[in-house]
Amino acid sequence: MKIGILGAGGMARAHAEAYAHMRGVEIAGFYGRHKGKVAATAKAFHAPATTDLDRILRDDSIDAVDVVVPSGVHRDPVVAALEHGKDVFCETPIALTLEDADAMLRAARRAGRLLLCAQLMRFVAEYAHARETAVSGRLGRVTFVLASRLSRPYWSPAEPRPFATYGEPIVELMIFDFNYLNWILGRPSSVSAQGLRGHRGAADYAVAEVQYPRALGVAEGSARMPAGFPFNTRLRVLFEEGLLEADFRIHPDRFASSYVEFSEGARGRKVRVPRRDPYAAECTHFVASVRGKADPDILDAVHDREALRVALAARDSFRSARRRTLP
Numbered sequence: 001m002k003i004g005i006l007g008a009g010g011m012a013r014a015h016a017e018a019y020a021h022m023r024g025v026e027i028a029g030f031y032g033r034h035k036g037k038v039a040a041t042a043k044a045f046h047a048p049a050t051t052d053l054d055r056i057l058r059d060d061s062i063d064a065v066d067v068v069v070p071s072g073v074h075r076d077p078v079v080a081a082l083e084h085g086k087d088v089f090c091e092t093p094i095a096l097t098l099e100d101a102d103a104m105l106r107a108a109r110r111a112g113r114l115l116l117c118a119q120l121m122r123f124v125a126e127y128a129h130a131r132e133t134a135v136s137g138r139l140g141r142v143t144f145v146l147a148s149r150l151s152r153p154y155w156s157p158a159e160p161r162p163f164a165t166y167g168e169p170i171v172e173l174m175i176f177d178f179n180y181l182n183w184i185l186g187r188p189s190s191v192s193a194q195g196l197r198g199h200r201g202a203a204d205y206a207v208a209e210v211q212y213p214r215a216l217g218v219a220e221g222s223a224r225m226p227a228g229f230p231f232n233t234r235l236r237v238l239f240e241e242g243l244l245e246a247d248f249r250i251h252p253d254r255f256a257s258s259y260v261e262f263s264e265g266a267r268g269r270k271v272r273v274p275r276r277d278p279y280a281a282e283c284t285h286f287v288a289s290v291r292g293k294a295d296p297d298i299l300d301a302v303h304d305r306e307a308l309r310v311a312l313a314a315r316d317s318f319r320s321a322r323r324r325t326l327p
Helices: 010-020 035-044 053-057 075-083 099-111 125-137 174-186 278-290 302-318
Strands: 002-006 027-033 063-069 089-092 115-117 142-150 190-197 205-210 215-224 231-239 240-252 255-263 264-268
Touching: 002 010, 002 089, 010 027, 010 035, 010 063, 010 278, 027 035, 027 053, 053 075, 053 099, 053 174, 053 255, 063 075, 063 278, 075 099, 089 125, 089 278, 099 302, 115 302, 125 174, 125 231, 125 255, 142 174, 174 205, 174 302, 190 302, 205 302
Parallel strands: 002 027, 002 063, 063 089, 089 115, 142 215
Antiparallel strands: 142 231, 190 205, 205 215, 231 240, 240 255, 255 264
């Protein structure tokens, strides 16, 4: 199986590293707008580099493409790749507008090809275990979920963030947690968000309350934590008969995590789950789905489109100070 990678940044390298360790998978080439950058990335993986997108799209020997260009420009290369008969793995967010997302989904249906999205948190072992526990009913019904993602600013005066291309934090960061809330709680009915305005007037610290038919979900996202604060994600799932809590802190020189259960039979017990690299796991699942050896539904772009719908409604709620329904 031959895969072309559209993009040459850090996520392109992360996905390429996963593909490089898969049997029967060949990285057919990298596409990027900047010749020096794409050449350097391609050289690291002994693959060809090009600044001509058509060289990858028109190559009939390439079975699939992995799209890791900025979210705001996903639509055109994704639609083109599908129209050229290739299966597509697209980085999240699928797009920055529902119009673009829907155009991509229509193209996949017309072409009869897979359009899957890198819905990362579904492949984090602790998050997957919490969802499996919810499905099993072992601790009763889920009543509340908190999903948090806290980061220092990932821009500077010298390198401002073009939100029209990448998405502002309430979309770009928090979509991971909206996606997970939907996965564990179902279809939401409304969302209300409050927060702090920061870089270019965007919500760079927000708390969104998402109402589901039988539970409440809360997503917390920040890109304004102070210097020295480690990138942190936290998951708290409250059941009728217990609680699961996972915490991850990524320091420059170390990684710290904990995962505990509080219930009648496990009062603060550490839960051990098999450790795995979620980036490699989602890429492996994409390849297996293309080969017909895995269920593609867990990565189906429809789910990422629904998470985008919540994120955009949360952004609208933040701006208008009103709760938004999600019909």
